[in-house]
Amino acid sequence: MTVRVGVLGATGAVGQRLIQLIDPHPDFELAAVTASESSAGKSYREAAKWRIDAPIPDHIAEMEVVATDADEVPDDVDLIFSSLPSSVGAEVEPEFCEAGYVVSSNSSNGRMDEDVPLVIPEVNADHLDVLEVQRDERGWDGALLKNPNCSTITMVPPLKALDEAYTLTDVTVSTLQAVSGAGYSGVTSMEIIDNAIPHIGGEEQKMESESRKLLGSFDGAEVHLHDMGVAASCNRIATIDGHLENVWADTADDVTAEDAAETMAELPSIDLPSSPETLIEVFEEPERPQPRLDRSLGNGMTVSAGGFRETDDGVQFNCLSHNTMRGAAGASVLNGELLAEHGYI
Ligand SMILES: NC(=O)c1ccc[n+]([C@@H]2O[C@H](COP(=O)([O-])OP(=O)(O)OC[C@H]3O[C@@H](n4cnc5c(N)ncnc54)[C@H](OP(=O)(O)O)[C@@H]3O)[C@@H](O)[C@H]2O)c1
Structure with a gap:
């Protein structure tokens, strides 16, 4: 199964690591990249000050960066990775979930909310089922999963x-x-x-x-x-x-x-x-x-x-x-894999 994914905050330190991990991933295909209004409309190459010590894959460099808004992301995207500043994540992540997207987030907002699972798959994968409580309480078709700091x-x-x-x-x-x-x-x-x-x-x-x-x-x-x-x-x-x-x-x-x-x-x-x-x-x-x-x-x-x-x-x-692999981008990707394995995508 190929899972179509989007990255919110794709031009940042963690966003670039996410791109680096998603591009060669056996199950994920990058379908949307978002950032702030000042980056929207630019190509990814123009918008991202690329600092990873490997080149940006050409097909990603040419992608258009869109604004961080659920209406800007194609409906057929199955999974969203979020690496936004927490103040921005607090506002937009629930909007994505309400629109039906499943979000694996690295931002700190909401990590301690009772109905938001905070997961390291090798440590507490059983907490993923907090998502059932979340869907009951919030009425979302989507879902919000966090990795820790x-x-x-x-x-x-x-x-x-x-x-x-x-x-x-x-x-x-x-x-x-x-x-x-x-x-x-x-x-x-x-x-x-x-x-x-x-x-x-x-x-x-x-x-x-x-x-x-x-x-x-x-x-x-x-x-x-x-x-x-x-x-x-x-x-x-x-x-x-x-x-x-x-x-x-x-x-x-x-x-x-x-x-x-x-x-x-x-x-x-x-x-x-x-x-x-x-x-x-x-x-x-x-x-x-x-x-x-x-x-x-x-x-x-x-x-x-x-x-x-x-x-x-x-x-x-x-x-x-x-810190940007196990501690951030890799942690979110791993949580995305866990969501897929447990049928949330
Ligand atoms: N760096 C780490 O090691 C690490 C580890 C764990 C957790 N985190 C968390 O991960 C998140 C991202 O961190 P980072 O280090 O990648 O930050 P960063 O380098 O500053 O990148 C922030 C990203 O968010 C976008 N953005 C900023 N303001 C926005 C707005 N108003 N609307 C939409 N997009 C906006 C930026 O787009 P533009 O390029 O257009 O400005 C950029 O893509 C934070 O919540 C941070 O606490 C980071």
Whole structure:
């Protein structure tokens, strides 16, 4: 089956990664690209300042960018990927769903809404059925599925492994996040070169709330948040791609550094085209993972972990993922594949 897809916010940092993943995808065919009014009417080549280190596929470069409006997207598009600023997503995503489109969104608006599933397929695919509740409540023919924030996605698979085996009680995390996470116009070179910025607006709150939803349980009617405590501190550093995180995980049951590493290495991946063969690559070398060396493992979809040390109440470790692949575009594509597998498209 070929699924015709559209990309909202196609010219941005995440939008370009989406194009890069959709073009060679075995099941998806790109049928529409949207952006702001200032890009509408231009060819994709003119509108997008292409920054991916591979050329824009010619047939996509010639596509016309249309305004981000459900009336501008062909009716025969089956699946929409959204990578809009959250204020724009909050306004237009429900309009697309109401018009009957199924939307896999990367924007932060609505992630914590009770009837909006927040999903990492290898972690909580069962939460997808929140869509039944959503359709009942909102009367949509379409549907809205979210992937989490890029910094949350990095730590949650390792935390899932620990929680299943040892039950998490408290998590503390400090991040070293790449500049691409702020979008193309997010951080200027004058701000970030020779510098680190110990504040990313709203990021701590996203990590604290989204991780509890992802590791929560769905009882068929609602998602019950995990009752662990989560405290996050988020920092921007001068790497291009790849978020590195230092995590302290307290557990109810005793865990050794070796056990924690083994549990993470054994967390299974799933059988979807974009899911990597190895979900968590565990390093023995204490200085790994590192952004430049390890962010592209598994086509940017593998999370890596290392630096395990026992603490009084659990274990400390470092983890890393590619923020615009596993943390954004790849996450949305994977969710699109999950929607197709579960018959929502
Ligand atoms: N970058 C990451 O690593 C990352 C990770 C996780 C989540 N996210 C989230 O993903 C979303 C996109 O992030 P990004 O980094 O790709 O941002 P970005 O580079 O600034 O791109 C924003 C996109 O949205 C379009 N847009 C802006 N204002 C619009 C409007 N009023 N109406 C319609 N389209 C509009 C832009 O089109 P024009 O080119 O025409 O302006 C562009 O295509 C955000 O919600 C962000 O929080 C990003």
